[in-house]
Amino acid sequence: GAGSVANTPEAGDVEYLAPVTIGGQTVNMDFDSGSSDLWVFNTQLSLNTLSGHMAYNPAQSSTFQLLPGSTFSISYGDGSGAAGNVGTDTVNIGGATVTGQAIELATDVSTSFVTDTQSTGLIGLAFSKLNTVKPVQQKTFFDNALATLPEPVFTADLRHNAAGTYEFGAIDSTKFSGPLAWTPVNTTSGFWQFTSQAFAVGGGAPSTSVPGGQAIADTGTTLMLADQSVVDGYYSQVQGAVNNATVGGVTFPCSATLPDLQIDVGGTMATVRGDDINFAPVDQTGTTCFGGLQATTVQPQIYGDIFFKSNFVAFNGGNNSLGVAPH
Numbered sequence: 001g002a003g004s005v006a007n008t009p010e011a012g013d014v015e016y017l018a019p020v021t022i023g024g025q026t027v028n029m030d031f032d033s034g035s036s037d038l039w040v041f042n043t044q045l046s047l048n049t050l051s052g053h054m055a056y057n058p059a060q061s062s063t064f065q066l067l068p069g070s071t072f073s074i075s076y077g078d079g080s081g082a083a084g085n086v087g088t089d090t091v092n093i094g095g096a097t098v099t100g101q102a103i104e105l106a107t108d109v110s111t112s113f114v115t116d117t118q119s120t121g122l123i124g125l126a127f128s129k130l131n132t133v134k135p136v137q138q139k140t141f142f143d144n145a146l147a148t149l150p151e152p153v154f155t156a157d158l159r160h161n162a163a164g165t166y167e168f169g170a171i172d173s174t175k176f177s178g179p180l181a182w183t184p185v186n187t188t189s190g191f192w193q194f195t196s197q198a199f200a201v202g203g204g205a206p207s208t209s210v211p212g213g214q215a216i217a218d219t220g221t222t223l224m225l226a227d228q229s230v231v232d233g234y235y236s237q238v239q240g241a242v243n244n245a246t247v248g249g250v251t252f253p254c255s256a257t258l259p260d261l262q263i264d265v266g267g268t269m270a271t272v273r274g275d276d277i278n279f280a281p282v283d284q285t286g287t288t289c290f291g292g293l294q295a296t297t298v299q300p301q302i303y304g305d306i307f308f309k310s311n312f313v314a315f316n317g318g319n320n321s322l323g324v325a326p327h
């Protein structure tokens, strides 16, 4: 059946957590459409590492089974990562249930995961070809659930500083305005990748072509990382915007009025609200603010939570497409 859970932004909308029940144990996890491993903090980790975290205890689950000899090791775009061993258990997300789901048990996690005490791990929702388990690659929760879901979809409804929803198996049309604009997904990279070749600022004339012209929909990335041409074009319209090497990206006066960004998603222009591009102050005085839109020098571009705060997104694993609408 379908399943729906509330998600909650951590402070500053840095990441969005939602409850997942594994072998009867409910933990909060980071739903990540930009990776394909489900890994958890668990009782194998040291007490120091576990301090402040919830943890999954396989010994307390009557349905846990170890996968002997299986290991995982994952690293993310920001240099963070985790590694460990693997078992299977029953996973239930708001009623959507999978038995025999690969549960990757971290025995090593990088610092940023240790300090992020509200998160018990990640649930990867990209394509299973990116899963890192060896010797036998494992499937994502969504892949395993596909055949049993009423509709082969999951949806992300992320909001600024407010509860939203992750839903499996249904599209709740009360969560967005107007029709969903559907775009085909190129699954070759293993990401939810689509064509994004143009942009406009504050309703101005659309740009011509953005180099590379590809982007992925990634709920596990906080910001929106776009080609330099998009970043330059956008911030040229923001008084006082500068590339601030010290803080590592574009900043502007917190008093600036930020224009909306229109960005191509498979041929339809989606809007990212200017307010959501004012990400956070960089100093205690709240004078200088850090942009939610930043540059990436690599392709594809990464449309993270900044994009999702203005756009409801449906991920269709039946025909490999993305549906986008303002919310």
Ligand SMILES: CN(C)c1ccc(C(=O)NN)cc1
Binding pocket: 015, 030, 032, 033, 034, 035, 076, 077, 078, 080, 112, 113, 116, 218, 219, 220, 221
């Ligand atoms: C350190 N943490 C919480 C991360 C979580 C997710 C990611 C990521 O790139 N997801 N697509 C990176 C880091």
